[in-house]
Amino acid sequence: MNAELVKNLVQRVAVGDIFRRKAQTMPDKEAVAEKRGETYLRLTYGELNAQLNRFARALRTLGLQKGDRVGLLGPNSLEYLIALYGCAKGGFVAVPINPGLAPRDVAYILNHAEVKTLIVDDLLCALVNGIKDNIPGVEHFISIPAAKKKLRSRLLIFTGLCRIVPEKKLKTW
Numbered sequence: 001m002n003a004e005l006v007k008n009l010v011q012r013v014a015v016g017d018i019f020r021r022k023a024q025t026m027p028d029k030e031a032v033a034e035k036r037g038e039t040y041l042r043l044t045y046g047e048l049n050a051q052l053n054r055f056a057r058a059l060r061t062l063g064l065q066k067g068d069r070v071g072l073l074g075p076n077s078l079e080y081l082i083a084l085y086g087c088a089k090g091g092f093v094a095v096p097i098n099p100g101l102a103p104r105d106v107a108y109i110l111n112h113a114e115v116k117t118l119i120v121d122d123l124l125c126a127l128v129n130g131i132k133d134n135i136p137g138v139e140h141f142i143s144i145p146a147a148k149k150k151l152r153s154r155l156l157i158f159t160g161l162c163r164i165v166p167e168k169k170l171k172t173w
Helices: 004-011 015-025 045-061 078-090 103-112 123-132 158-162
Strands: 031-035 039-042 069-073 095-096 115-121 140-144
Touching: 015 045, 015 078, 015 158, 031 045, 031 078, 039 045, 039 123, 069 078, 069 103, 078 095, 078 115, 078 140, 095 103, 103 115, 103 123, 115 123, 123 140
Parallel strands: 069 095, 069 115, 115 140
Antiparallel strands: 031 039
């Protein structure tokens, strides 16, 4: 192999590696922040990397393997970010779905992409409950409790599954 190719291969970084490297070089630097209500939630690179690892391990405990597809249905949130990049760390394929789509279009995407697990914001659980019978390939439903809505369906709760740091323990400004 020539030296240029070797240098290129060494410098390549998978998406999941970005957070590991940042956590090693600047663990206490702020990585992400979200304003939720009157509170600003933030995670450092060290905290974010730990959350991404927990999420990836949680999906593995559900039986997912590298290459399995994970649907993401919801607006931007700290949990959505953790799910998106946690999929990359775990080798799963994230399938972001526009939350403004009609229920039949959401079902089509989930079926066509062969999604095995669906992460859904609690504001959209009613939509998912309405199409559950039409998406037989989805084995696991995980709710992001961002709005703290009471759920009627039996979904796994994102914070419990991943042991995410409760909001009261997140650093605020």
